[in-house]
Amino acid sequence: MPGRRSSPPHWGHHLRRFPSAPACRLWGPQSYEAWEPPRPLPLLCRDMALQNALYTGDLARLRELFPPGSTADLLLECQAAEPRWTSHQRGLWSLTYEEELTTPLHVAASRGHTDVLQLLLRRRARPDSAPGGRTALHEACAVGHAACAHALLVAGADPNIPDQDGKRPLHLCRGAGTLECVELLLRFGAKVDGRSEEEEETPLHVAARLGQVELADLLLKWGACPNARDVEGRTPLLAACDARCTSPADAEATTTCCLQLCHLLLSAGADADAADQDKQRPLHLACRRGHAAVVELLLSCGVSANAMDYGGHTALHCALQGPPAALAQSPEHAVRALLNHGAVRVWPGALPKVLERWYMSPRTIEVLMNTYSVMQLPEEAMALVPPETLQKHHRFYSSLFALVRQPRSLQHLTRCALRTHLAACLPQALPRLPLPPRLIRYLQLDFEDVLY
Known part of the structure; x- marks a missing residue:
C-alpha cells in the first residue's frame, strides 16, 4: 500500500501499533527551533520465532529478522514473574499471571546477550524505552551484565532515570559484575x-x-x-x-x-x-x-x-531482647562490653525473665549476675531452666541456684565495690589500674563458667 511502512519479514498480522508513544519531541531551548517529526508508534510483536531468537541470543536469526533498514523499536508481551489478583467482572477475582510489556532490548540486556543488544541499538531500538516501568539499563545492572550496561550507556541511556519503584540503576546493581556496572554508571554521569x-x-x-x-x-x-x-x-x-x-x-x-x-x-x-x-x-x-x-x-x-x-x-535492653539467632553470635560478649562501659544494670525484678529467655547462654546469665552483690532470684527460678539444660551446664547452674539469697564471696564483693566506685570512668580506669592482667580481667567480668 503506498505510503505504508513495510514490516520486517515473517511478522505479518502479529504486529500492531502501540498507542501510548509520544506524539513528538521538541529540540532546542525554544519551541520555534528545529523539531523532530513524530516518531512512528512502536509495534506490538507476538511473533514466537522472534521471541525465541531473542531469549536464546540467536544472533544469526535476528540478523535475518532485522535486516538493514528495519526497526527494533518493538514491544513484546511477557508473563509477570508472580501471579496477581485481577478482576474482569465486578466481584469476581482470580489469581493469574498478567501479561506485561517489554522490548527486545530489555530481553537482550537482562540475559547478557551483548551482540544482540548492539544489533538492536543499530536497528533504532530506544535505549530509554520503559514500557514495563524499567529501562534496559535497569535490567542489565540488576543482573550485573557490565558489557550490556556499557553498550547502553554509550548509546545514550540515562543513568539517573528511576524505574516504576523509584529506584535508579545504581540502586539495583547486583551479581558478579556489580562493581564494574557501578563504575560505568558513575563514569557516565550517575549521581x-x-x-x-x-x-x-x-x-x-x-x-x-x-x-x-x-x-x-x-x-x-x-x-x-x-x-x-x-x-x-x-x-x-x-x-x-x-x-x-x-x-x-x-x-x-x-x-x-x-x-x-x-x-x-x-x-x-x-x-x-x-x-x-x-x-x-x-x-x-x-x-x-x-x-x-x-x-x-x-x-x-x-x-x-x-x-x-x-x-x-537502652542498648542493654536491646541485647537482652535479641532474637534466638543471636545465640550463635555469643551475646555474652555484647552484654559484657556494655556493662564494662557503664551500662545501667537490669532491674533485679526482671532477672527471672532474662533467665527464662537466655538459659541456653549461661555466660550471658553469668556476666549479668556478677554485677550484683546478692543473687536476686526467687527460689522457684530453677523451674525456668529445662532439665536437659540443667544437666548440660550442671556446674554453672548448680553454683547459680546455690547462691540464691546467699552471700557472695569476699573477692566478688570487692569487685562490686570497686566497679561501683569507678562507675563514671569504668572503661578508662580499669585497664590503667596497677594490677596483674588476670585480676584486671576479673574486674572486667571475665568468664569463669561458675559463680562464687
Missing part, C-alpha cells in the same frame, strides 16, 4: 547520592543494608555521603548495623561483614551515634542483631551505653 523516590535511600544505603563491603568502598571513593539520611532518618551506618542473620549458620559471616562496613563508614566520617526518627542508634541495632564485635567498636568510639530510644530501651 553517587541519587535517591530512590519512595525510601529516599542512596546507593550507599543499599550497599550497607545488603552487606556489600566492596561496593560501599567504591561509592565512598566516588564521594558518597556517609551521613545521608533516608525517609526514616537512617544513615548507612544504621542500615549496616541492622543486618540480620537468616540462620545460625551465617551468623559469623554476617557479623564479620557488618564489622567491615562499620569500620569503613566510620573511617569515612560516619556519625557513630546518629539516631533515626525513633531515636534508635547504631548501638541499639547492633545489640538487637547480636553483633558483639560491632558493639565493642561503637563503644570504643565513645557512644553512650545508656542512650534510650523512643520506647525507653
Whole structure:
C-alpha cells in the first residue's frame, strides 16, 4: 500500500501499533527551533520465532529478522514473574499471571546477550524505552551484565532515570559484575547520592543494608555521603548495623561483614551515634542483631551505653531482647562490653525473665549476675531452666541456684565495690589500674563458667 511502512519479514498480522508513544519531541531551548517529526508508534510483536531468537541470543536469526533498514523499536508481551489478583467482572477475582510489556532490548540486556543488544541499538531500538516501568539499563545492572550496561550507556541511556519503584540503576546493581556496572554508571554521569523516590535511600544505603563491603568502598571513593539520611532518618551506618542473620549458620559471616562496613563508614566520617526518627542508634541495632564485635567498636568510639530510644530501651535492653539467632553470635560478649562501659544494670525484678529467655547462654546469665552483690532470684527460678539444660551446664547452674539469697564471696564483693566506685570512668580506669592482667580481667567480668 503506498505510503505504508513495510514490516520486517515473517511478522505479518502479529504486529500492531502501540498507542501510548509520544506524539513528538521538541529540540532546542525554544519551541520555534528545529523539531523532530513524530516518531512512528512502536509495534506490538507476538511473533514466537522472534521471541525465541531473542531469549536464546540467536544472533544469526535476528540478523535475518532485522535486516538493514528495519526497526527494533518493538514491544513484546511477557508473563509477570508472580501471579496477581485481577478482576474482569465486578466481584469476581482470580489469581493469574498478567501479561506485561517489554522490548527486545530489555530481553537482550537482562540475559547478557551483548551482540544482540548492539544489533538492536543499530536497528533504532530506544535505549530509554520503559514500557514495563524499567529501562534496559535497569535490567542489565540488576543482573550485573557490565558489557550490556556499557553498550547502553554509550548509546545514550540515562543513568539517573528511576524505574516504576523509584529506584535508579545504581540502586539495583547486583551479581558478579556489580562493581564494574557501578563504575560505568558513575563514569557516565550517575549521581553517587541519587535517591530512590519512595525510601529516599542512596546507593550507599543499599550497599550497607545488603552487606556489600566492596561496593560501599567504591561509592565512598566516588564521594558518597556517609551521613545521608533516608525517609526514616537512617544513615548507612544504621542500615549496616541492622543486618540480620537468616540462620545460625551465617551468623559469623554476617557479623564479620557488618564489622567491615562499620569500620569503613566510620573511617569515612560516619556519625557513630546518629539516631533515626525513633531515636534508635547504631548501638541499639547492633545489640538487637547480636553483633558483639560491632558493639565493642561503637563503644570504643565513645557512644553512650545508656542512650534510650523512643520506647525507653537502652542498648542493654536491646541485647537482652535479641532474637534466638543471636545465640550463635555469643551475646555474652555484647552484654559484657556494655556493662564494662557503664551500662545501667537490669532491674533485679526482671532477672527471672532474662533467665527464662537466655538459659541456653549461661555466660550471658553469668556476666549479668556478677554485677550484683546478692543473687536476686526467687527460689522457684530453677523451674525456668529445662532439665536437659540443667544437666548440660550442671556446674554453672548448680553454683547459680546455690547462691540464691546467699552471700557472695569476699573477692566478688570487692569487685562490686570497686566497679561501683569507678562507675563514671569504668572503661578508662580499669585497664590503667596497677594490677596483674588476670585480676584486671576479673574486674572486667571475665568468664569463669561458675559463680562464687
